[in-house]
Amino acid sequence: MSDAIVTVDNCTKTYSRGAERVEVLKGVSLQILRGEFVALIGPSGSGKTTLLNLIAGLDQPTTGRVIVAERDISRMDESQLARWRTTAIGFVFQFYHLIPVLTAYENVELPLLLLNMTAKRRREQVLTVLHLVGLQHRLTHRPGQLSGGEQQRVGIARALVTDPALVVADEPTGDLDGRKKEEILDLLENLQRGLNKTILMVTHDHVAAARAHRLTRISDGLLLEERADTKEEALALAFPDAKIRGND
Amino acid sequence: MIPLKYNARNLVVRWKTTLMTASGFTLVVAALVVMLAFVEGVQKVCTTSGEPENVIVLAKGNNDEVFSQIDTRLASELENSRGVGRNDAGVPLASREIFLVVHRRLEQEGVFKFLQIRGVQPIAFDVHTQIRIIDGSPLRASQSEVIIGKGVQREHQLNVGDEIEMGRKSWKVAGVFEAGGSAFESEVWADLPELSSQFRREGVYSTMVLRTEGPEAAKELMTQLESSRSISCNPKTEPEYYAKQAEQTQMITSAAWIIAWFMGIGAIFGVMNTMFAAIGQRRKDIAVLRIIGFKAHEILISFLLEAILISIIGGFLGIGFGMSVNGFSRSTAIGAAREVAFAFSVTEGSIIFAACFSLAMGVVGGLLPALSVVRIQPLEALR
Ligand SMILES: Nc1ncnc2c1ncn2[C@@H]1O[C@H](COP(=O)(O)OP(=O)(O)OP(=O)(O)O)[C@@H](O)[C@H]1O
Ligand SMILES: [Mg+2]
Numbered sequence: 001m002s003d004a005i006v007t008v009d010n011c012t013k014t015y016s017r018g019a020e021r022v023e024v025l026k027g028v029s030l031q032i033l034r035g036e037f038v039a040l041i042g043p044s045g046s047g048k049t050t051l052l053n054l055i056a057g058l059d060q061p062t063t064g065r066v067i068v069a070e071r072d073i074s075r076m077d078e079s080q081l082a083r084w085r086t087t088a089i090g091f092v093f094q095f096y097h098l099i100p101v102l103t104a105y106e107n108v109e110l111p112l113l114l115l116n117m118t119a120k121r122r123r124e125q126v127l128t129v130l131h132l133v134g135l136q137h138r139l140t141h142r143p144g145q146l147s148g149g150e151q152q153r154v155g156i157a158r159a160l161v162t163d164p165a166l167v168v169a170d171e172p173t174g175d176l177d178g179r180k181k182e183e184i185l186d187l188l189e190n191l192q193r194g195l196n197k198t199i200l201m202v203t204h205d206h207v208a209a210a211r212a213h214r215l216t217r218i219s220d221g222l223l224l225e226e227r228a229d230t231k232e233e234a235l236a237l238a239f240p241d242a243k244i245r246g247n248d
Numbered sequence: 249m250i251p252l253k254y255n256a257r258n259l260v261v262r263w264k265t266t267l268m269t270a271s272g273f274t275l276v277v278a279a280l281v282v283m284l285a286f287v288e289g290v291q292k293v294c295t296t297s298g299e300p301e302n303v304i305v306l307a308k309g310n311n312d313e314v315f316s317q318i319d320t321r322l323a324s325e326l327e328n329s330r331g332v333g334r335n336d337a338g339v340p341l342a343s344r345e346i347f348l349v350v351h352r353r354l355e356q357e358g359v360f361k362f363l364q365i366r367g368v369q370p371i372a373f374d375v376h377t378q379i380r381i382i383d384g385s386p387l388r389a390s391q392s393e394v395i396i397g398k399g400v401q402r403e404h405q406l407n408v409g410d411e412i413e414m415g416r417k418s419w420k421v422a423g424v425f426e427a428g429g430s431a432f433e434s435e436v437w438a439d440l441p442e443l444s445s446q447f448r449r450e451g452v453y454s455t456m457v458l459r460t461e462g463p464e465a466a467k468e469l470m471t472q473l474e475s476s477r478s479i480s481c482n483p484k485t486e487p488e489y490y491a492k493q494a495e496q497t498q499m500i501t502s503a504a505w506i507i508a509w510f511m512g513i514g515a516i517f518g519v520m521n522t523m524f525a526a527i528g529q530r531r532k533d534i535a536v537l538r539i540i541g542f543k544a545h546e547i548l549i550s551f552l553l554e555a556i557l558i559s560i561i562g563g564f565l566g567i568g569f570g571m572s573v574n575g576f577s578r579s580t581a582i583g584a585a586r587e588v589a590f591a592f593s594v595t596e597g598s599i600i601f602a603a604c605f606s607l608a609m610g611v612v613g614g615l616l617p618a619l620s621v622v623r624i625q626p627l628e629a630l631r
Binding site: 059079082083086093098099101106110113 | 249251257261532536537541627630
């Protein structure tokens, strides 16, 4: 049994818009190990979200295989995938995407309603994760009554509540800045460090990317070998002008 | 399952739209309940009117007392038919009656109302055993007196001691009677000879009511009269006669149904429109639910339930409004020119029917929008 939670095996993804065919992924292979915090970076339109969606079971590759937690998800149909996602993947979105009419507590509880679980167990689990993200005092607040940073923490709690094998986050700090962004990154880092969560984060922000263990860069539908020994070198390669910005 | 509070809260958030949409259901359901209460009320009057022992005889070819004319010769032949009962004094239990409808102006309201007048002989009270004087005294012959049914008392605001103009003279209200909720309660009863002379109807009767030993005997008498070669008349048992009269409310009922259907279609389109709009506004919610692992059909059901919730709110209010007419008394025209007092009667059955009707409208209106949920692509909706 390998230690890889995610194995992407020579995947391509082609979208056809009418007669026009766009090859977004042109043969991508990638492994993510258990407990890793990986940042997927690359220019806009390079296929980051596309790859993330394949790994998260939201989309199917045109060719190739995706194996997550020992299951070949490229062979599952939508109905199987739906239930599989509930327990296997935790989703964190750039714009939080909480249900506006539900409270923080209820938003986090939502995925658990799909599982066979007593109300008591559900409650324990929801409170645990809300505590983890530091929102135990905001249980009955609606998303509209929370700040962006708080909403994202609810989003993270919702992603964690089913104890998934993998947390995927597409630009989780894209809508936040300054201290709020740092707080969310701290939180993700702590999840990885304290709970040994596996995290795949898409970002094009060097500050966010710097928090990850490993950088994977995608460009024009292909993963680039960074030829870098350390994360710092990889960062410097990926964000050539980041140093200057980092200094001011 | 997606919790119902998700739908309930969305309904509360857009409460104006919710109320507007629900009001369509309220209208339909209230109209239905009132209509059914009307039908039920009239039917109640007509089915309680008439005693199964009695055979009412009209002239051949007539179905309504107002137009029927029976002459003295036919009357005495009927009186002596086999099966007609007799009272202790040996008098045949056969009631010769004339029936007239006049207009009476109500001074206070300034409107005209029908007044149904029945001229009867003393034997009538042995034939129509439902009649009970509840106020004042019984009818006396040749005293320019009348007794009035309690429906007349209410509709015409008359009381014991009041005077009524009928024909060329004034009559005094001697008593008020009830008749088990039957159509007689909407009538004024007067002495037959006295009334005939006032309206120049001497020697002609409208109807003849024959009392027999029991329901079976009544049916027998009816067939006997029908098949008789010497007697030419139109006999019916009293319950049959009044049931026939109730049939004429069918017109009103059909019209009300047509209106209810059209309003129903309006309400269905209303909820459809509202739900399409709601789904359009909540595409992101739907996408997130799908991504988290809810299946398309679970979300479909959730939105269908939301439409049904609207129909429940609307239907509930409608039933409430509709029920407020319960027991409310009105009079309605039945037969040729006859007004009958009845009380709107909201039954359990009609409430259940109206509730089901509302639910069905909710399902029909909610189905199409809910089905559209399936076509929403989560990834597209979030872009
Ligand atoms: N459903 C689709 N149909 C057609 N083309 C698509 C579809 N989804 C994505 N694309 C195209 O695929 C390419 C990669 O898209 P993707 O969203 O993966 O980029 P990205 O790296 O996440 O970009 P960004 O940083 O802007 O989010 C883009 O050119 C996009 O237009
Ligand atoms: Mg993207």
